[in-house]
Amino acid sequence: MLSEFPTPRREEALELIQGGYDLHTHTEPSAFGRGLNDLELITEASALGMAGVMIKAHYGCTASRAALVNLISGKTARAFGGLALNQPTGGLNPYAVENCLKMGGVLIWMPTRDSAHCLQWGDMPGDFFKRPGISILNEDGSLKDEVYDIFDVVKKYDAFLATGHLSLEESLLLCREGRRRNVSMILTHPEWFRTKVPGELQKELAGLGVLIEKNWLNIAEGAVTAEEMAANIRQAGVSSTYLATDRGQAGFEHPAEGMLRFIETLLDQGFSGAEIRTMVRDVPARIAKQ
DSSP: OOOSSSOHHHHHHHHHTTTTTTEEEEOBBBBBBBSSSSHHHHHHHHHHTOOEEEEOOTSSHHHHHHEEEEHHSSSSEEEOEEEEEEEEOOOSOHHHHHHHHHHOOOEEEOOOOTBBBHHHHHOTTEEEEEEEOOOOOOOSSSOOOOHHHHHHHHHHHTEEHHHHHHHTHHHHHHHHHHHHOEEEEEOOOOOSSGGGOOHHHHHHHHHHOOOEEEEHHHHTTTTTOOOOHHHHHHHHHHEEEEEEEOOBBSOOOHHHHHHHHHHHHHHHHHHHHHHHHIIIIIIHHHHOOO
């Protein structure tokens, strides 16, 4: 579902998206309202010449869904799966992590909707049960033993561990300790309302080898201006940054269209085609192992 009213940058964006990835999308089947299903996602990505997309679900492992889509779709783009460590999958559950990665998952998110920090902000749209929030910290501020177990499993499979919807304190500690243990780490959407991370801290984490995720949704919903997003990217460095959309919600543009708009917006902010290729293709390919 692409825009019927392309912008002056559309042709350039269509060229730059080829071979690119969107490693943060939301699709059906889902407990929450989504605007497209897994097959539609991979079909639209393939039509633009993209290399791959991540199927993200807050309440289930998507590795098997991705494998099935790749088997039956006949499309050129590849689907990838992962796991968010929320209550329905046992929270900080290293066994669920190993199961996901054993089935081909490439990315594990720390708690998202069910993180204690996220729930302090209140329910997100579509939340349908009450539950205790999940923290990765002990009462003394140290990381829980289960987190170290998760580090070990993620490292064993050469996968990536992302911060999800953790607090600033939790995210910083997780990334620093993860990198100290040579775990591949991702800082999830640090411009979103609930998970804001100052640009100077993003730069610090990038210097440790953490990959920084930038989401189109955060600009689209007004959590950050395009100018602020661009400044944060330049602080962290293009080579440490990858673009994703976090789109798929019912009633909004589909991820493929969202990525095109994201590319156009960053072109308007002065990023070169080569820089955008790095962020939409080269850096996420490291996560996808392609």
